[in-house]
Amino acid sequence: MLSIRPILAENSTSISELKKNPMAVVEQADGFPVAVLNRNQPAFYCVPAEAYELLMDKLEDVELAKLVEERKEQPEIEISIDDL
Structure with a gap:
């Protein structure tokens, strides 16, 4: 069955x-991802290092925002700097 x-x-490409x-494939894409096709179906994506790093930063931001949302209703705990 073809998907x-x-x-x-x-x-x-x-x-x-x-x-x-x-x-040459990477350079022709001008910093953007390239879908690598096998029998006209995407097999994987070739992503330049800079684009991948940006993607990972955005993903980390999303995960941190979710964590903040989950914790924003928790009670605050006061602590003295001297106790650290």
């Missing part, structure tokens, strides 16, 4: 093209 999946990048010259 049709969306391509979640504006740029795409085949695995064989990526094998020929991976850095």
